[in-house]
Amino acid sequence: xxxxxxxxxxxxxxxxxxxxxxxxxxxxxxxxxxxxxxxxxxxxxxxxxxxxxxxxxxxxxxxxxxxxxxxxxxxxxxxxxxxxxxxxxxxxxxxxxxxxxxxxxxxxxxxxxxxxxxxxxxxxxxxxxxxxxxxxxxxxxxxxxxxxxxxxxxxxxxxxxxxxxxxxxxxxxxxxxxxxxxxxxxxxxxxxxxxxxxxxxxxxxxxxxxxxxxxxxxxxxxxxxxxxxxxxxxxxxxxxxxxxxxxxxxxxxxxxxxxxxxxxxxxxxxxxxxxxxxxxxxxxxxxxxxxxxxxxxxxxxxxxxxxxxx
Amino acid sequence: xxxxxxxxxxxxxxxxxxxxxxxxxxxxxxxxxxxxxxxxxxxxxxxxxxxxxxxxxxxxxxxxxxxxxxxxxxxxxxxxxxxxxxxxxxxxxxxxxxxxxxxxxxxxxxxxxxxxxxxxxxxxxxxxxxxxxxxxxxxxxxxxxxxxxxxxxxxxxxxxxxxxxxxxxxxxxxxxxxxxxxxxxxxxxxxxxxxxxxxxxxxxxxxxxxxxxxxxxxxxxxxxxxxxxxxxxxxxxxxxxxxxxxxxxxxxxxxxxxxxxxxxxxxxxxxxxxxxxxxxxxxxxxxxxxxxxxxxxxxxxxxxxxxxxxxxxxxxxxxxxxxxxxxxxxxxxxxxxxxxxxxxxxxxxxxxxxxxxxxxxxxxxxxxxxxxxxxxxxxxxxxxxxxxxxx
Numbered sequence: 001x002x003x004x005x006x007x008x009x010x011x012x013x014x015x016x017x018x019x020x021x022x023x024x025x026x027x028x029x030x031x032x033x034x035x036x037x038x039x040x041x042x043x044x045x046x047x048x049x050x051x052x053x054x055x056x057x058x059x060x061x062x063x064x065x066x067x068x069x070x071x072x073x074x075x076x077x078x079x080x081x082x083x084x085x086x087x088x089x090x091x092x093x094x095x096x097x098x099x100x101x102x103x104x105x106x107x108x109x110x111x112x113x114x115x116x117x118x119x120x121x122x123x124x125x126x127x128x129x130x131x132x133x134x135x136x137x138x139x140x141x142x143x144x145x146x147x148x149x150x151x152x153x154x155x156x157x158x159x160x161x162x163x164x165x166x167x168x169x170x171x172x173x174x175x176x177x178x179x180x181x182x183x184x185x186x187x188x189x190x191x192x193x194x195x196x197x198x199x200x201x202x203x204x205x206x207x208x209x210x211x212x213x214x215x216x217x218x219x220x221x222x223x224x225x226x227x228x229x230x231x232x233x234x235x236x237x238x239x240x241x242x243x244x245x246x247x248x249x250x251x252x253x254x255x256x257x258x259x260x261x262x263x264x265x266x267x268x269x270x271x272x273x274x275x276x277x278x279x280x281x282x283x284x285x286x287x288x289x290x291x292x293x294x295x296x297x298x299x300x301x302x303x304x305x306x307x308x309x310x
Numbered sequence: 311x312x313x314x315x316x317x318x319x320x321x322x323x324x325x326x327x328x329x330x331x332x333x334x335x336x337x338x339x340x341x342x343x344x345x346x347x348x349x350x351x352x353x354x355x356x357x358x359x360x361x362x363x364x365x366x367x368x369x370x371x372x373x374x375x376x377x378x379x380x381x382x383x384x385x386x387x388x389x390x391x392x393x394x395x396x397x398x399x400x401x402x403x404x405x406x407x408x409x410x411x412x413x414x415x416x417x418x419x420x421x422x423x424x425x426x427x428x429x430x431x432x433x434x435x436x437x438x439x440x441x442x443x444x445x446x447x448x449x450x451x452x453x454x455x456x457x458x459x460x461x462x463x464x465x466x467x468x469x470x471x472x473x474x475x476x477x478x479x480x481x482x483x484x485x486x487x488x489x490x491x492x493x494x495x496x497x498x499x500x501x502x503x504x505x506x507x508x509x510x511x512x513x514x515x516x517x518x519x520x521x522x523x524x525x526x527x528x529x530x531x532x533x534x535x536x537x538x539x540x541x542x543x544x545x546x547x548x549x550x551x552x553x554x555x556x557x558x559x560x561x562x563x564x565x566x567x568x569x570x571x572x573x574x575x576x577x578x579x580x581x582x583x584x585x586x587x588x589x590x591x592x593x594x595x596x597x598x599x600x601x602x603x604x605x606x607x608x609x610x611x612x613x614x615x616x617x618x619x620x621x622x623x624x625x626x627x628x629x630x631x632x633x634x635x636x637x638x639x640x641x642x643x644x645x646x647x648x649x650x651x652x653x654x655x656x657x658x659x660x661x662x663x664x665x666x667x668x669x670x671x672x673x674x675x676x677x678x679x680x681x682x683x684x685x686x687x688x689x690x691x692x693x694x695x696x697x698x699x700x701x
Contacts, residue, residue: 163593164638
């Protein structure tokens with residue numbers, strides 16, 4: 001028997017009303033991190049603060065209040081909605097649990113408001129999930145998350161199972177909701193384009209650690225960690241003029257069981273030296289607000305873009 | 311790697327004419343062409359009109375990107391070509407021509423043979439398509455040893471070319487060459503010899519898909535490989551019988567972005583080496599842009615636009631293609647707003663009349679719900695089914 005250190009010593013701060021992006025490949029610990037800070041998974045160490053209050057050991061009333069202030073939207077709306085529950089029931093259920101409404105009538109009224117807020121029709125409330133398309137289901141999941149009037153929303157790959165045209169609708173909806181309801185988001189995705197569109201700051205995870213965190217524009221224009229750079233270089237670009245000419249990073253993400261000492265990215269890093277095998281890279285602030293876990297201050301070039309898309 | 315790279319390109323080097331059923335390819339004819347293909351699925355809810363007259367052509371040596379959203383019929387098209395449609399599907403009309411022969415008219419056994427010899431498929435999730443209790447080597451060589459008679463000549467010839475190409479041969483290699491010559495004359499290969507040759511071929515193909523330590527991989531089980539390695543093994547398996555058409559259905563969708571980049575790189579490399587027509591089915595236009603030569607866009611069961619890659623990205627013409635292009639985000643550019651296509655994909659049990667895109671189309675007018683627009687060429691090699699461009 002061994003342990004999988006799914007998330008190993010992560011420190012992050014998310015400012016009020018902002019969107020923090022969490023990007024990384026499968027198995028890097030993005031979802032475990034999100035579950036831990038929602039108190040759905042118990043951490044083995046470290047602390048979680050929400051609005052200055054320590055929530056790591058919160059119990060009873062304090063935990064219930066924390067559950068009301070936070071909500072989550074998962075990737076697969078086919079799995080996250082109960083097929084035997086009407087949309088109305090799915091949306092009003094959390095209101096009852098948190099005593100947010102005084103009567104059934106009030107709950108139904110709020111459900112109707114919420115369903116309109118996410119771009120659906122109040123007629124849809126009496127239907128069942130199977131009657132909706134993936135995009136519509138994701139709207140329902142968002143309405144349900146908003147039913148408890150949360151301040152902080154974890155969006156765990158909310159558009160990964162959707163088609164591009166529908167993805168655009170959902171992303172626009174999420175941006176509008178954030179602006180109107182002053183929400184704070186933790187946006188998890190493996191899609192670099194989506195992260196760039198949605199997030200103010202971005203954290204890049206690799207094998208359970210945040211290897212780089214900075215303002216989104218910094219991450220995309222002047223990354224400092226070789227993994228961030230490799231991710232950006234691997235992302236396909238919908239522009240034949242910018243086709244990649246070889247030079248992609250080798251290998252797969254190693255198993256998180258028995259992680260060797262030293263830098264975790266060493267086995268795939270083109271700049272790795274002997275020092276990387278022995279010394280654990282501590283997070284260094286290379287520029288104001290840009291933290292990197294790399295022993296070296298590398299000069300990584302990103303091909304410049306021809307300009308900002310209109 | 312160089313010595314193992316040269317000999318499998320069909321019709322080049324010393325191996326000319328040894329491939330089974332080989333004919334001189336007529337240069338202008340497409341390796342695969344699909345004409346007016348209509349497929350219906352009979353379900354309890356009603357008939358799903360999955361394909362509504364698909365027209366497509368793929369040349370040998372090119373990668374065609376078949377794009378569209380889920381449910382648009384990309385995969386159904388691939389399954390129809392391979393003769394693998396489920397039992398409740400019915401081909402209403404149309405033809406699938408492989409080197410001029412209509413696959414849909416063939417007898418069952420002939421279709422099986424053409425699937426064995428000419429058409430290969432690779433799917434999204436390699437773990438579903440690999441047998442978990444057999445080694446990778448066994449699964450790759452199975453396609454060859456199950457039908458040794460067909461492949462004996464090809465295997466012998468390949469091995470002989472390789473041995474003859476070696477400058478200094480040892481005594482055992484001389485003996486092997488001699489026994490191969492005899493086997494070739496008598497058109498007879500023992501099972502043991504066949505298996506050995508087949509696994510040598512498997513090794514070559516594992517090298518071709520750039521798996522490191524191929525000798526080790528041959529003896530491994532699927533669970534011992536990572537996602538990217540499994541997909542490479544699947545590709546090797548698909549290529550080992552030298553297909554004329556390779557249908558790759560969302561082969562990178564389940565992979566991480568760094569591994570996806572590796573597989574796409576491999577696909578570009580293979581295009582020049584295997585001399586097959588490759589159809590890359592994907593929902594991701596960025597993936598198309600990285601590897602394809604031409605693009606075909608599908609919507610609700612038919613191809614709405616076909617164009618060369620650069621032309622398509624410069625000048626997408628069908629309103630649906632325009633909508634798709636406006637809805638994609640780029641990792642290399644920051645953007646403040648994002649366009650989306652209104653509505654959602656139609657229900658194909660009761661599809662919209664006329665042009666199936668008209669309920670979502672910002673340019674739709676009177677004519678659109680009335681009749682189906684024909685394929686109209688807007689520039690050489692660039693065709694659109696939309697009344698805005700005539701028809």
